[in-house]
Amino acid sequence: MSDQIQGKSLINGKWVTGSEGSVSGFNPATDEALTPEISLLGAEQLDQATAAAKDAFASYRATTPEERAAFLDDVAEQIEARREDIIARATQETGLPEARLTGETSRTSNQLRLFAKVLRHGNDNSVRIDPAQPERQPAPRVDLRQRRVPLGPVAVFGASNFPLAFSTAGGDTASALAAGCPVVFKAHNAHPGTSEIVAQAINQAINNQGLHPGVFNLVFGPGAKIGQRLVSDPEITAVGFTGSRTGGMAIFHAANQRPIPIPVYAEMSAVNPVFVLPGALDDSAALAEGFFGSVTGSAGQLCTKPGLLFLPVGEAGDKFVAELSEHFNNSHGQTMLTKNIADAWLDATQKLRSQSGVRVAGEGTTGEGRNAPAPVVFETDLATFESNDVLEAEMFGPASLVIRYSSADELISVIGGLEGQLTATFRAAESDFQDVEALLPHVEDIAGRILFGGWPTGVEVGHAMVHGGPFPATTNGATTSVGTLAIERFQRPVAYQSFPESLRPAPVQDANPWNVPQVYDGQF
Structure with a gap:
């Protein structure tokens, strides 16, 4: 089902050959190089990817919850249509057994569908409405309405140990796309072919749904060099990372040294007593x-x-x-x-x-x-x-x-x-x-x-899961990278004061055209 692996990056819907040389993936069981070689992007090419994500943001954030949900469902379907190709390539690139990769493929598509359900339910909007009380003494209360809005383009870094569930269409990507944020995904060089096949699936879903091609971009590049530039790019508004403490802290410090710092959600190191x-x-x-x-x-x-x-x-x-x-x-x-x-x-x-x-x-x-x-x-x-x-x-x-x-x-x-x-x-x-x-x-x-009881390996993907923790487990212990709460990492609250009904965003209207849950004067 998949297109032939080309060893190229995906920028604004087009497959691009990098200008900074190439590397090979390796089969860790045999130490043999895998083909094709993977071309690495240069700085200017990376900037094109972040610019495409920025261009896509206005139209993507304007999509309805149902439109984004349909897109996530389509991505899941496209991944499953490529299941055999994905597992065959991932087995070569990781040495992981077929049974493990089969389960991880299902987990990846299932968590995409879970976020689609979240969007259809509408709870991610976190709507709170405090209606006006003009007769209140000693001073009237103004009308206040709160919802959450997407941050903007998100940089996601693929994990070495999960070539699917924490990779191209994994939890960080799924939650960012659900939030209304375009994604620039930095593929892990340990499983590049797997990443490209999954990117083909996402790109097909983008085309099917008529979305801006910059909604998802796949980039290959020298790890530290391209990663630092990606995190420092002014178009990027948040980062999702899973990996070593050294890599996570380098990204965290780069993000905080920007003229405008951005949140970094890095899962790094734990011994899980x-x-x-x-x-x-x-x-x-x-x-x-x-x-x-x-x-x-x-x-x-x-x-x-x-x-x-x-x-x-x-x-x-x-x-x-x-x-x-x-x-x-x-x-x-x-x-x-x-x-x-x-x-x-x-x-x-x-x-x-x-x-x-x-x-x-x-x-x-x-x-x-x-x-x-x-x-x-x-x-x-x-x-x-x-x-x-x-x-x-x-x-x-x-x-x-x-x-x-x-x-x-x-x-x-x-x-x-x-x-x-x-x-x-x-x-x-x-x-x-x-x-x-x-x-x-x-x-x-x-x-x-x-x-x-039980053992900590095996993380259920659901509404109540917390896959996070105090430093150095993560750089932000107030949230999670697994489960539906993860969507809030890529949103921020906005309050609307004294807006007429015709100008209120759909989630905070009295008419509630999206039929989202609303906390009205402190009550559901």
């Missing part, structure tokens, strides 16, 4: 199996992978460690996304190996190819962990650290010393409820999503 309380060890075998699966699934390359597990000392905890060690000792390495990611993981785990008071509790064997390192789990005690900041560092890949503690009271100070996290998990039984209740307020201070 798991707090195992004594009652959970009654079934230590199932607990060990579940933890192992969460740490090693997708080669440990999930931003919600549990990198720390706090475990009681004693025989029950020892039994858990023995069972967990067996899982790791019998494991084999899976191909990681890129050589750079595999090398960074090896550096991080070697650093942990060299720390005093840390031991290897279990380790598997390497897989095929040099980019499939052996999964490993470490163990240490609470005093060692609290005295060494190195032990909290993220190891992006199939590794984790078990920390032994003596009592739940000790965890309060530990939690207070942890950095911001995307998730935190309690594994506990009813006999532990009092301890969970005492720890919960402290965990709320550091995490965006808190689980009771």
